[in-house]
Amino acid sequence: ISKAYGFLIRLDEVKPSGRALRIAEKTGGDPRFIQAILDNSDEVLFVFPFVKLIEKGMIRMEKISRNIEGAYEAIKRAPYTLIVRRGGQIYSDAGLDSSNHPEGVMSIPPKNLDEYAWEIRRRIKELTGRKVAVVITDTEMWFSLGSLDFARGSSGIEVIRKGFGDLDLYGKPKFGGVDCVADEIACASALLMGQTDEGIPAVIIRGYRYVESEEGVLDYRLSVDVIRYAVKEIIMSSIRILGFKWLFKMLIK
Amino acid sequence: ISKAYGFLIRLDEVKPSGRALRIAEKTGGDPRFIQAILDNSDEVLFVFPFVKLIEKGMIRMEKISRNIEGAYEAIKRAPYTLIVRRGGQIYSDAGLDSSNHPEGVMSIPPKNLDEYAWEIRRRIKELTGRKVAVVITDTEMWFSLGSLDFARGSSGIEVIRKGFGDLDLYGKPKFGGVDCVADEIACASALLMGQTDEGIPAVIIRGYRYVESEEGVLDYRLSVDVIRYAVKEIIMSSIRILGFKWLFKMLIK
Structure with a gap:
């Protein structure tokens, strides 16, 4: 999407501020890359020290790479990732992507990807008469050795299955039943799209029975504020239920 | 798997300890349910206060449920989730599952699901002569309104794509290229398996070109110790790079 719409940033047109230089x-x-992140984010939430986890042997390179030399080169270019808030959502490096771009060029996805999904859906309908749903995906690393693809925008499909409390085979209300359908579609398509030099921009899924909806992904994402509140509630509840010794144990471990 | 192998626990055979009663x-x-969690875990990591997030309006019930009455009933049965360490891995409620079980009966997955995946693969080969890969999945909630399915065991397929450092279309080494293939397969199958009363135990994926491997999911999971270390490194690096004002801001927000 970012490339198709031309949301490109040229590194040599970015002037690093004092803050970018310090970071x-x-x-x-690269201070220009840091500046581009700061320009496109509302708050730096934390720093993910990928290089440290490699150095300390917490992540073993041969588990994730067959091209160790290239891997070290990639890490040298981006030793730390800035995890930022952009609008209400969390992005690594503000969503900036230099992979599969010429040297010195990056793209940045628009924030309102639900609207872009809606526009693609509308155009497909206009051009072909077909009623489709559209999910726009992006790759994010998470607390694992690898990455998953997540939905960043959608149109025409229910994002989360509203099955919480539905009766199970024994008539008991279900705790769960809330598949992130849009994310599962993102993951399914990731199996076919690949990440590096495959050059596959879209995957067509046929025959899947989905619930239609005019809501988008952003209607279902937890905002950074809610996540902050949830973390606080987790800490408070854990102290209340597991005792202060829990907090003590967490701090020293 | 848990049900097929008969790893069942009957609530009325569990005697709650003092600790379970206090929690x-x-x-x-239910103190017997708490005891069953404690019996099957090595450490309680924290408490997830689902009921609090609902009460405070952080999670809106109508976003995840069409059966609000059933949803409140499900939450009354399980207002808090204990997130525990079981071996090196993290589980909600120790992996205990009472959904689609008769009242008072739960199942618990074995820890070494890679071996179970290997055994299923071996039997399919024996019975049909077909070479297949097997991924065993389970549902976990995460920092989102909904859940995803993850791989808990696998055999015959490379778990993570080892593409870190591979060259992109412009010859630059890729930061990324590390799809959690096994998890993406889990998510793809979740689209078809459903969660509640569909009763679909397995999904067959045909035509997907995968890398064969004798390693399993557990060879690629970050252990709780590594995650703890990573969290500490994140905090240390964030202070070093963003300054002490970052820590202060995190604490008061």
Whole structure:
């Protein structure tokens, strides 16, 4: 999407501020890249020290790479990832992507990808008469060795299955039944799209029975504020239920 | 798997300990259920206060349910989830599952699901002569309104794509290229399996070109110790790079 719509940033047109220079000095990254992240985010939430986890042997390179030399080169270019808030959502490096771009060029996805999904759906209908649903995906690393693709925008499909409390085979109300359908579609398509030089921009899924909806992904994402509140509630509830010794144990471990 | 192999626990055969009674008093849960969690875990990591997030309006019931009455009934049965360590892995409620079981009966998955995947693969080969890969999945909630299915065991397929550092279309080494293939397969199959009363135990995927491997999911999961270390490194790096004002802001927000 970002490339198709031309949302491109040229590194040599970015002027790093004092803050970007200070951060870059500590991370060893390119200050212009840091500035581009700051320009496109509302708040830096935390720093993910990928290079440290590699250095300390917490992540073993041979588990994720067959091209160790290239892997070290990639990490040298981006030793730390800035996890930022952009609108209400969380992005790694503000969503900036330099992979499969010429040297010195990056793209940045628009924030309102639900609207872009809606527009693609509308155009497909206009051009072909077909009623389809559209999910726009992006790759994010998470607390695992690898990455998953997630839905960043959607139109025409129910994002989450509203099955919480539905009766199971024994007539008991279900705790769960809330598949993130849009994310599962993103993951299914990731199996075919690949990540590096496959150059597959879209995957067509046929025959899947989905619930139609005019809501989009953003109607179902937890905002950063809600996640912050949830973390606080987790800590408070854990202390209340497991005792202060829990907090003590967490802090020293 | 748990049901097929008969790894069942009957609530009325569980004798709650003093600790289970104390926790149950504070959570409003069934002390026998709490005891079954404690029996099958090595450490309680934290408590997830689902009921609090609903009460405070952080999670809106109508976003995840069409059966609001059933949903409140399900939450009354399980107002808090205990997130535990079981071996090196993280489980909600130790992986205990009472959904689609008769009242008072739960199942618990074995820890070494890679071996179970290997055994299923071996039997399919024996019975049909077909070479297949097997992924065993389970549903976990995460920091989102809904759940995803993840791989808990696998055999015959490479778990993570080892593409970190591979060259992109412009010859630059890729930061990424590490799809959690086994998890993406789990998500793809979740689209068809459903969660509640569909009764679909397995999904067959045909035509997907995968990398063969004798490693399993457990060879690629970050252990709880590594995640703990990573969280500490995130905090240390964030302070070093963003300054102490970052820590202060995190604490007061």
